Amino acid sequence: MPKILPITDEILQIKARLRELQHQQLEELRARRRELAEDLAHVEKQIAEITGAPVQAGAGSIGEAPRKRAAKLPKLVKDSDEYKEIARNIQTILAKAPTGLNGKQIADALGYQQMNERNRIKELLNDGRFFRKTGQGVSTKFFLR
DSSP: OOOOOHHHHHHHHHHHHHHHHHHHHHHHHHHHHHHHHHHHHHHHHHHHHHHOOOOOOOTTOTTOOOOOOOOOOOOOOTTSHHHHHHHHHHHHHHHTOTTOBOHHHHHHHHTOOSHHHHHHTHHHHTOTTTEEEESSGGGOEEEEO
16 A cells, blocks of 8 residues: 555545535535525615515515416317418418528417417428428528418
8 A cells, every 4th residue: 555645645635625625615605695685685674665666576585476377278279260260370470581580489479478389380380381491490480372
């Protein structure tokens, strides 16, 4: 077994001490962050009392309600009345935009705000019978056929 040199032993001690100090510093920073969060909450409460506005809860705040998922919508059935109606609405929108629109712009024009509503029209937009598309991914644009 190789003999540990005094210098190597000293290096190991210094590294151990460094890890200890880093851990201590991390704990101090976390404690400071908690104190600052409490101070901020106190200041926001005072602002809310003066303005009469409710206290704004930050993202991930303790006691914040979990996000609610939007209800699942049924898929569009190809060649159903609803499918054809939405296709006509999209055709009307695209007729006004000779340079084409991306999927988000079309969904916004239809009044679809939630992602589950927007995702519903993807299949219809990719239907080659009604629309022509150029590009890939986010830069995909749709045109009238």
